[in-house]
Amino acid sequence: MIIADFETFKFDWLFYFLDTDKQQGYFIINDKEKLQKFYDQYKNEIMIFYNGSHFDKYILQGILAGFSAYDITQWIIRDGKQGWAYSKLLNKFPITIFDVMQPNKSLKQCEASLGMKIVESSVPFDIQRKLTKQELKQTLQYCKFDVFATMEVFLQDGFYLSPQDEFQSSISIIKEFNFPQWFMGKTKAQMGCAILNANKRTLDDDEFDISTPDNIILGKYEPIREWFLNPENHWYYKDVEGRKTDKKNELIYDVAGEPHTFGFGGVHFSKSREIIDGELLMCDFGSLYPNIMVNYNLVSRGVPNPNKYKELLETRLKLKAKGDSREKSYKIALNGSYGQMKYENSPLYDPRNANNVCIHGQLILVDLIDKLEQFGEICSSNTDGVLIRVHSKEDKLGVEKACREVSERLNIPIDIDEYTRFIVKDVNNYLAIRKNGKIDAKGSYVKYKSPLEYNYNIINHAIREYFINNIPVAETVMKCNDLREFQIIAKAGGKYKYAMLGDKVLPEKVNRVFASKNPNDKGIFKVHNETNTKAKIEMTPEHCFIINDDIMDMKIPNQHLDKNWYIELGERRVKEFVK
Numbered sequence: 368m369i370i371a372d373f374e375t376f377k378f379d380w381l382f383y384f385l386d387t388d389k390q391q392g393y394f395i396i397n398d399k400e401k402l403q404k405f406y407d408q409y410k411n412e413i414m415i416f417y418n419g420s421h422f423d424k425y426i427l428q429g430i431l432a433g434f435s436a437y438d439i440t441q442w443i444i445r446d447g448k449q450g451w452a453y454s455k456l457l458n459k460f461p462i463t464i465f466d467v468m469q470p471n472k473s474l475k476q477c478e479a480s481l482g483m484k485i486v487e488s489s490v491p492f493d494i495q496r497k498l499t500k501q502e503l504k505q506t507l508q509y510c511k512f513d514v515f516a517t518m519e520v521f522l523q524d525g526f527y528l529s530p531q532d533e534f535q536s537s538i539s540i541i542k543e544f545n546f547p548q549w550f551m552g553k554t555k556a557q558m559g560c561a562i563l564n565a566n567k568r569t570l571d572d573d574e575f576d577i578s579t580p581d582n583i584i585l586g587k588y589e590p591i592r593e594w595f596l597n598p599e600n601h602w603y604y605k606d607v608e609g610r611k612t613d614k615k616n617e618l619i620y621d622v623a624g625e626p627h628t629f630g631f632g633g634v635h636f637s638k639s640r641e642i643i644d645g646e647l648l649m650c651d652f653g654s655l656y657p658n659i660m661v662n663y664n665l666v667s668r669g670v671p672n673p674n675k676y677k678e679l680l681e682t683r684l685k686l687k688a689k690g691d692s693r694e695k696s697y698k699i700a701l702n703g704s705y706g707q708m709k710y711e712n713s714p715l716y717d718p719r720n721a722n723n724v725c726i727h728g729q730l731i732l733v734d735l736i737d738k739l740e741q742f743g744e745i746c747s748s749n750t751d752g753v754l755i756r757v758h759s760k761e762d763k764l765g766v767e768k769a770c771r772e773v774s775e776r777l778n779i780p781i782d783i784d785e786y787t788r789f790i791v792k793d794v795n796n797y798l799a800i801r802k803n804g805k806i807d808a809k810g811s812y813v814k815y816k817s818p819l820e821y822n823y824n825i826i827n828h829a830i831r832e833y834f835i836n837n838i839p840v841a842e843t844v845m846k847c848n849d850l851r852e853f854q855i856i857a858k859a860g861g862k863y864k865y866a867m868l869g870d871k872v873l874p875e876k877v878n879r880v881f882a883s884k885n886p887n888d889k890g891i892f893k894v895h896n897e898t899n900t901k902a903k904i905e906m907t908p909e910h911c912f913i914i915n916d917d918i919m920d921m922k923i924p925n926q927h928l929d930k931n932w933y934i935e936l937g938e939r940r941v942k943e944f945v946k
Contacts, residue, residue, distance in 0.1 A: 370415040370521065372513045373426045373436070374488070374506055378497045380426070380436040383510045384409075385518065392514070394507060402430055406460060413463050413551055417474045417517045420466040420552060425450030428457035463549045465537065467521045467530045469819050475877035478516050479856045480821040481523075485915040486512045487875045526817040539696045556707050559700040563676060565669040565714035574718040575601035580663055582776055583730045586737045591629060594618050595726050603631055623736050623745035631722060634729040637747035637794035640946045642834075644788050645756045646763065647746070649799075650735060650770050653780035654680065655751040657701040659727045660720075662778055667708050667715040676704070731777060738769040749794060754786075790834045792944045798834050806835060812940050823906075825852040829937040834944070840937040844930050850914075850923045853933060855880040857904045859893035867892045867901065868913060879915055882908035882932035908932050 371384035382395040382402060386409075395401045406427070416423045422443055429439040432454065442448050451457065469477060478485050488509040490502045498506065524531035540558050541550050550558060579592050594600055604613035617630035627636040652658075657680050660666045666673040683697035707713040708721035728750065735753055736745055742765040743757040757763050770781040785802040796810030808814045813831055816824050829843040847853075859866040859876045866873045869889025880891055888910040892901050912927055 368413045368415055369409050370514055370518045371419075371423065372416065372510050372517065373423045374492075374510045375426060375436040375440045376490075376492060376494055376498060377437045379503070380430065381503075381506055381510050382427075383507070383514050384414075385514050392511065394510075396503070396507075399430055399433075402427070406431055406462075410460075410462060411548075413465055413548070415465050415467060415517060415521050417477075417513070417520065418466065418468045419464045420468075421450065424462060424464050424552070425453060425457060427462065428460045429453060431460045432456040461549060462552075464552045465534060466552070467517060467533075469520070472819070473858070473877060474513060474516055474520070475875070476856055476858060477520050477819050479854070479877055479879045479915075480819050481516075481519055482821070482851045482854075482917065482919040483516060483519065484512075484917045485875055485877055485879060486516075487877075489874065520819065523818050526815075529817065529819075536695055536699060539693060540699065543693055543696045555699045556703045556710075556713065559703040560707065560714045562679070562700045563667075563670045563704070563715070564672070565667065566671065567714045567716070568669050570716070571719075574722065576719050577601070577723060577726060579726065579730060583727070583734050584737070584776075585730060585733055588620075588622060588733050588737055591618065591620055591622075591733055592730055594620075594629070595730075622733060622748075623740040625745060627733075627748065629729055631725060633725060633750050634732055635749045635794050636745075637749065637797070638791055639793045640791070640944060642788065642790050642945065643746050643756060645758070647754060647756050647786035647789060648743075648763065648766055649752055649754050649784045649786060650739065650766065651752040651782045651784065652731070652735075653782055654684075654701065655728055655731070655779060656705045656724055658779040659724050659731070660704070663723070663727060665720045665724050665727070667704060667717040667720055669713075669715045669717060676701070731773075731779070734777075735770070735773050735781070738773055739766055742766050742769065746789065747791070747794065754789065790944055796944075798831060800835065806831070812943070821851065821854065822856045823936075824854075825933055826937045826940065828852070829933075830940055830944075833937075833941055840941060841934045844934045844937065848923050850881075850918050850921050850928075853881055853923070853928060853930075854918070855882075855907055855911075857891050857907050859904065862896055863893040864896050864899075865894055866904070867894060868911075873913075875915060878913050879918070880907055880911045880913055881927070882929040883910040883912045883927055884929040885912070885927060886910060888912055 368387045369384050370387065371382065374381045379397055383392060385392045395405060425439055425443065426436050430436050434454065439450065439453055442453050443450050475485055486509055488506060490498065490506050521530050523529050537551050540546065541548065544562055546561065577595055579596065585592055600616060602616050604615055607614045615630065617628050619626050619628050625636050627634055661677045661680055664673065666676045670676060679697050679701055683694050683701060686694035686697065704715055705721065705724055707715035708717045710716060732748055732753065736748060739753060739755050742762040743755045745753060745755055747754040755766060757766060767783065770783060774781040786799050787802055788800040790798040792812060796812045798813050799807040808831060813827055816827060825844055825847055829840040832838040832843045833840055857878050857880045866876055866878060868891055878891060890909050891904050891907050891911055893904050894901050
């Protein structure tokens with residue numbers, strides 16, 4: 368494989384690539400002929416870039432096609448246009464890339480999260496002349512460092528949707544469905560469309576042609592179905608006089624004695640700021656949306672053969688039952704199809720069927736709650752699962768029987784998992800302890816951080832320790848001596864010129880910040896591109912210091928680090944979980 372990066376200026380361009388087989392790196396500077404030789408040698412290899420599918424790919428193809436790297440850069444960055452639209456001539460130079468870019472994160476943020484040195488180029492990218500020898504040398508080192516940082520990102524594994532997980536799943540899909548290697552550059556959604564042979568179709572004016580099946584039995588909750596079927600409720604948002612934002616269309620209805628919110632995005636309810644102990648059963652529908660799409664003929668009408676989707680679902684379930692890892696390839700194609708039905712540019716775009724899938728799912732959940740509520744207390748419900756607290760063995764058996772009845776009637780599997788405790792802030796932030804001791808942590812306050820989002824980690828760890836093991840926040844914070852656990856990644860985004868530490872302009876827009884004991888240390892700010900207004904970067908200390916060097920083996924500077932700041936933040940967040 369090849370790991371690579373481009374740097375482009377008005378009168379210069381630089382390309383650095385690392386050949387992983389030879390373990391050797393090479394520079395190409397302003398030399399189209401050398402770049403052509405590179406392409407001829409490596410065009411059949413997989414090339415790894417950070418943000419390459421939006422930028423580097425088109426710079427490489429554009430230079431080979433005879434265009435200016437700078438002009439293409441301006442087309443993409445300044446004008447906000449897609450690289451593929453620059454010229455059809457770029458297609459003469461096909462390449463296979465795998466993009467390791469993380470959602471809503473720059474490479475600098477990943478470097479910071481990984482504890483690496485944060486390196487920003489000291490040479491302005493809008494410089495209006497040729498680079499000097501010294502500027503060229505600095506840019507070469509910057510480009511080389513970015514390639515090694517890209518490699519570090521690519522090598523990360525062991526967490527959900529890690530770069531290695533994404534890479535291996537792409538390889539698996541290509542092998543399983545006999546796609547060409549260049550499909551590595553496609554998103555999973557694009558792969559799903561290809562698996563289903565989806566084609567863009569002319570749409571009927573039927574987005575709100577809502578129907579619901581008779582085998583969904585709602586009992587006393589029948590008014591919820593009627594609300595969805597009523598044409599007066601067939602809208603998403605509405606402008607209301609006196610409101611700054613549009614009103615979202617939703618129905619709030621009491622189900623099992625608790626207010627549930629229904630709408631065209633799904634249903635949700637959860638107890639909030641509460642600790643729920645006892646015998647807790649999570650009744651979870653398996654592959655809810657894919658099963659709805661098959662059972663009720665709601666596969667996107669962009670799929671020429673809906674039976675293909677059914678076959679994929681059946682194959683996936685068989686592979687999963689055998690423990691065959693290939694089932695993940697099928698899961699990606701199946702699960703991505705619903706989201707694509709709401710995406711206007713997708714061949715799977717079908718808002719009518721998407722609405723019906725979503726509404727069917729909400730009514731199915733209510734159907735289950737209607738049968739379960741006699742056996743216990745409904746504690747939460749969200750998209751495809753219901754949490755119920757039972758108080759006796761008979762109630763538990765009743766829940767199991769009700770789940771079997773609903774599952775058989777609707778032809779959708781229901782799994783039951785056992786928990787002993789839920790600590791709930793809100794529907795999006797909770798800790799759940801399974802009967803086998805495993806911990807589920809959801810939400811920014813408590814989730815386990817991956818190496819690529821290592822930010823405020825000591826706070827999340829301290830909150831989990833408090834609720835799971837009854838350890839005070841202060842104890843967890845004070846005994847931790849790993850500096851990286853305390854890092855705060857402070858970014859001045861694209862709308863801002865630069866970051867400032869107090870009144871000092873910083874060379875980096877991404878900085879690794881720590882709370883400081885020194886009252887003379889200033890806070891970190893960002894300055895707006897247009898208004899020049901200065902604002903404190905969110906969730907950063909009033910007094911802080913910055914370490915942008917590699918910190919993996921760095922000891923905590925005890926005279927500087929203000930652990931009390933982290934303790935106070937952790938304790939404030941703990942209070943948000945309980946009334």
